[in-house]
Amino acid sequence: MWIMVDPRSHTPMYQQIIDDIKTRIARGAMASGSKLPSIRELAMDITINPNTIAKAYQELEREGVIEVIRGKGTFVASSTPAEARDSARRVVRDMLTKTLVEAHHLGVEFIDVAKELERLIADWNQAKEGQA
Amino acid sequence: MWIMVDPRSHTPMYQQIIDDIKTRIARGAMASGSKLPSIRELAMDITINPNTIAKAYQELEREGVIEVIRGKGTFVASSTPAEARDSARRVVRDMLTKTLVEAHHLGVEFIDVAKELERLIADWNQAKEGQA
Amino acid sequence: MWIMVDPRSHTPMYQQIIDDIKTRIARGAMASGSKLPSIRELAMDITINPNTIAKAYQELEREGVIEVIRGKGTFVASSTPAEARDSARRVVRDMLTKTLVEAHHLGVEFIDVAKELERLIADWNQAKEGQA
Amino acid sequence: MWIMVDPRSHTPMYQQIIDDIKTRIARGAMASGSKLPSIRELAMDITINPNTIAKAYQELEREGVIEVIRGKGTFVASSTPAEARDSARRVVRDMLTKTLVEAHHLGVEFIDVAKELERLIADWNQAKEGQA
DNA sequence: GTGGTCTAGACCACT
DNA sequence: GTGGTCTAGACCACC
Structure with missing residues (x-):
């Protein structure tokens, strides 16, 4: 995945990742159920600390945008969470x-x-x- | 002035003040040239440190939203659509x-x-x- | 005298007056020995506090740019002060x-x-x- | 870094720091991308309050002279002649x-x-x- | 009276 | 570790 993060920006890098992924999904570039790159994989690609990616994924899961399935990977969630x-x-x-x-x-x-x-x-x- | 600031919010208090004042002006609740409360006055009202208010006012001045007249006070600027x-x-x-x-x-x-x-x-x- | 002072500027008003007068003299618009307006007169003209004008004149005298002759008025000094x-x-x-x-x-x-x-x-x- | 600041000067200390750093960069003494001392480090060196340094750094960033990378430090910006x-x-x-x-x-x-x-x-x- | 600067010391968010 | 925010309280310059 070719996520662009600007370390100079004032919005934190983990937030930029969140915004980017949400935008992709919203635009239809990533369908429901499709697999996201693993944390380590993505960290390598954009040469960023894995902790930062982890934080982004964690927040996205909390918002119900993605789902983590242990041992399988992380996937785009099916739809909007109900409580929101x-x-x-x-x-x-x-x-x-x-x-x-x-x-x-x-x-x-x-x-x-x-x-x-x-x-x-x-x-x-x-x-x-x-x-x- | 009855500005509401939430110290627990993730957006800094000085930013909340900025947003609030910009909104008031945009809404027409504060006309061009009208006087804003003095830093100390506002600080008392919302029980916040004067330095925090000062930072908000300085940023607003930098953006051209308000004007400071030395020894007199701060005033809403005459709308400057600017060149940009x-x-x-x-x-x-x-x-x-x-x-x-x-x-x-x-x-x-x-x-x-x-x-x-x-x-x-x-x-x-x-x-x-x-x-x- | 038609001095323009901008109360919004961050350079103090008394300093703006100093700069203006020095510029006039430098440009040759005010010759050596010519009379400056009295403090009260100038204060009326540009609707400014006389104390502010006084401070400007005081500083100009300190720099040797103008000379105050008691009972007569203030005048453009003859030349560059020696020590400078x-x-x-x-x-x-x-x-x-x-x-x-x-x-x-x-x-x-x-x-x-x-x-x-x-x-x-x-x-x-x-x-x-x-x-x- | 051996910045000299005169606390008695009429120009504020944070402004003196700004001027000093801008001069160094302009002179070529600090190349694009090189790291500036951390706020605390510089504060220790010249025995000044860290907040004062922070204010100087923030202003320099606003002017586009330096760049802040969160958690990493501050760096000389790659010269931005800007549109202006x-x-x-x-x-x-x-x-x-x-x-x-x-x-x-x-x-x-x-x-x-x-x-x-x-x-x-x-x-x-x-x-x-x-x-x- | 006004805003501007500085200090000392605290706590937090980001990497 | 980095910078960012906030407080409490002081002093100064300007009008």
């Missing part, structure tokens, strides 16, 4: 609100934010169809 | 992308994200009119 | 060094710094001739 | 103008300022070759 359903809307709304605040201070019109979102969704869906 | 309109778009797009990734994992449909955004913008504009 | 001669070169060299350091970090070539300096000197001399 | 080439010129011009103003008051001829600058550049380049 409730807070989902709130999380999304908070992120959108932060985006609007930032847009305001950067002088970007709200209408342009909405347009940008629609464009991103369109691109996304198109990419998924391409993979199907 | 290009990078602004990129920032917004990145935030939206992260939101979509998160939405996917939480099982929220993209169409609902778009609807939520439109609802937020509508609320926002309405609130601003209410203040005018 | 020694350290003059060092001060200029330090300022140039700082400029080079900054230029390096900003990615400006040294040759361009030298060219810029020559251009500035040329402009300056031309302006002076225009006034003569 | 335009404003760079303005900064340099302003510094040169201030230098000329000061030179005039100190009785230093402009031609001597230009000569001094050329001498400094020559010395600088020579020193860099010596290190290569």
Whole structure:
């Protein structure tokens, strides 16, 4: 796996790995049940401390995004964990609100934010169809 | 001022203050040129160390959100959309992308994200009119 | 006098006044022996606290740039104070060094710094001739 | 590292540290990617509070002069001339103008300022070759 | 009165 | 080990 991590970034490396894997799954690049590289394997690939990978995997498991099967490996979980359903809307709304605040201070019109979102969704869906 | 800070949160307190103030300004709750509470005053109010407030104010000034007038106090800057309109778009797009990734994992449909955004913008504009 | 002071700037207002007056004299806009506005007069003009003006004048007198004649007013001093001669070169060299350091970090070539300096000197001399 | 800081100076200690490090890098005394002393280490050396060093390092990182790698240390950034080439010129011009103003008051001829600058550049380049 | 700097010493997150 | 955050309390410069 060709994960890119930037040690200079202020977001911790383990978080970057989490974000990267979540994005892949979300984009459809990794299907449910597909196998993730082992910790040691991935650590070699991106020359990073295995502990850092382990921490990322641990957190992803905690969030229900991946599943660890002892002796077999780690796999993309089948679907959204049930308990998260409730807070989902709130999380999304908070992120959108932060985006609007930032847009305001950067002088970007709200209408342009909405347009940008629609464009991103369109691109996304198109990419998924391409993979199907 | 009734800023709420959670000392247990993972985002640093000074950052929470920054976010809070930026949100207020973006929402129109604090007009251009209006005075912010003095560092010591705010520190008393939310029982936090003045240095922490000072750090937040300094960062806000660096971002051009507020202005410091020596010996007088700190004030909301007259909105400076700045020259960096290009990078602004990129920032917004990145935030939206992260939101979509998160939405996917939480099982929220993209169409609902778009609807939520439109609802937020509508609320926002309405609130601003209410203040005018 | 039409001094421009920016209360938002991080350089203190009294220092801005000092810099402004020194620049005028250097540029030849104020000749030796010419009278400066009184503290109260200037304070009214730029709507600033008289104490701030007083501090600027005091510092300028200390540096030998202006002279205060009791009951008459304050005037541009005749020439460079004698004692400063020694350290003059060092001060200029330090300022140039700082400029080079900054230029390096900003990615400006040294040759361009030298060219810029020559251009500035040329402009300056031309302006002076225009006034003569 | 043998940084000299004068606690009695009017320019804050953290700024003196910033200036010193920027000068070293510009002079070529510290190459891209080389490691800076850790905050605590440097704090011990010059018997100064670690927080003061931290503030200097943070500002240097903000300016893109150094890079922080979490848990590893801080390193000289690979020279980033950045996109702001335009404003760079303005900064340099302003510094040169201030230098000329000061030179005039100190009785230093402009031609001597230009000569001094050329001498400094020559010395600088020579020193860099010596290190290569 | 305002914000800016510095110290001493603590605790935490990341690698 | 590294840097980042926070506190308590001090002193200073500016207006």
